[in-house]
Amino acid sequence: MPSPPAPHPPTYARRVPQPPLVLLVEDEPTLASAVAARLSAEGLAVRVVHDGPAALEAAAAAPPDLVVLDLMLPGLDGLEVCRRLQARRPVPVLMLTARGEEADRVIGLGVGADDYLTKPFGMRELVARVRALLRRVERARELASAGPADAAPEPLALGPLRVDRAARRVSLQGRDVHLTPTEFDLLVCLGERPGRVLTREHLLARVWDWPDASGTRAVDSHVKTLRRKLGAGVIRTVHGVGYALEVPGE
Numbered sequence: 566m567p568s569p570p571a572p573h574p575p576t577y578a579r580r581v582p583q584p585p586l587v588l589l590v591e592d593e594p595t596l597a598s599a600v601a602a603r604l605s606a607e608g609l610a611v612r613v614v615h616d617g618p619a620a621l622e623a624a625a626a627a628p629p630d631l632v633v634l635d636l637m638l639p640g641l642d643g644l645e646v647c648r649r650l651q652a653r654r655p656v657p658v659l660m661l662t663a664r665g666e667e668a669d670r671v672i673g674l675g676v677g678a679d680d681y682l683t684k685p686f687g688m689r690e691l692v693a694r695v696r697a698l699l700r701r702v703e704r705a706r707e708l709a710s711a712g713p714a715d716a717a718p719e720p721l722a723l724g725p726l727r728v729d730r731a732a733r734r735v736s737l738q739g740r741d742v743h744l745t746p747t748e749f750d751l752l753v754c755l756g757e758r759p760g761r762v763l764t765r766e767h768l769l770a771r772v773w774d775w776p777d778a779s780g781t782r783a784v785d786s787h788v789k790t791l792r793r794k795l796g797a798g799v800i801r802t803v804h805g806v807g808y809a810l811e812v813p814g815e
Contacts, residue, residue: 585699586610588629590620590646591661592638600633603688604695617641624650631698633691634678636662644676651677657698657746661686679746690783693773694747700774701746721756724813726795728756737813742794747772751787755800755810764807784808 587604591597592615601611614623617640624632632650636643647658660678679701680694721728725738733749735742744752750772755763765784773783788800788808801809 584608584610585630585702586612586627587695588620588623588632589613590615590617590632590638590643591635592616593635599688600691603692604633607692607696609695615639617643617646620646621649624656625653628654629656630702631695632656632658633695634658634660636660647678648676657702659691659694659698681745693769693783697747697750697773701750721753723756723759723810726756726799726813728753737795744791744794748787748791748794751784752791752795752810755808759810759812762801762803762807762809768807 587609589597589601589604589611591600591613594615597613597615601613604611612623612627612629614620615638617638619640620632620634620638621641623629632647634643634647638646641649643660643662647660650656650658655677658678658680660681661684662681663684679698682691682694718730720730727736728749729735730753733746735744735749735752751768754768754771768784784807788802792800796813798811799813801811803809
């Protein structure tokens with residue numbers, strides 16, 4: 566009699582990692598379609614809604630990894646949507662606004678937005694901001710899962726400026742200073758080498774993971790907001806080259 570066939574080895578389903586889910590809240594259909602198409606082309610899963618109440622319903626049904634949120638929305642404006650989202654479950658928020666006033670940005674940050682982008686904006690810069698925020702989510706998860714043997718980075722002591730890299734907190738003369746995640750990472754990059762001039766290309770590669778400096782003012786705009794919060798003399802401009810952090814008081 567012929568011998569029975571050998572049993573097949575057990576097969577195991579291969580788990581395919583799911584792409585990060587971005588909830589895009591934008592009431593202008595043309596812009597919403599363009600942004601969704603670009604983020605999808607970058608390998609992200611995108612869900613699009615067009616008003617404030619729909620944003621809250623979508624976030625409750627499928628919690629996103631990141632929210633791209635227009636400030637001016639029907640039903641509920643972006644500030645109220647952001648406030649309610651953060652009260653339910655903290656989530657990174659990139660706020661889109663047609664307003665360029667500092668007051669609008671401060672209010673947005675105060676209700677839990679992590680970063681802001683003023684319209685009109687370039688798609689490459691939008692993608693860079695989204696990628697930067699998603700990387701911080703991953704870094705936070707890695708930090709939370711780190712064991713006791715993993716040494717936390719030492720705080721940076723820069724005169725009266727203290728940067729706690731492990732807790733992601735900044736204080737100036739003993740008072741806490743609120744920075745967006747992007748501003749914090751930019752400050753750390755400069756603060757790790759005080760006095761040394763870092764090019765825009767280097768800063769974009771380190772902070773935004775985007776080594777092409779053409780066509781973006783991302784570094785310049787964030788340096789501007791850091792100066793407002795920490796003092797005009799904290800970051801020195803070297804025209805045609807880049808920026809350097811000057812230790813306050815020295």
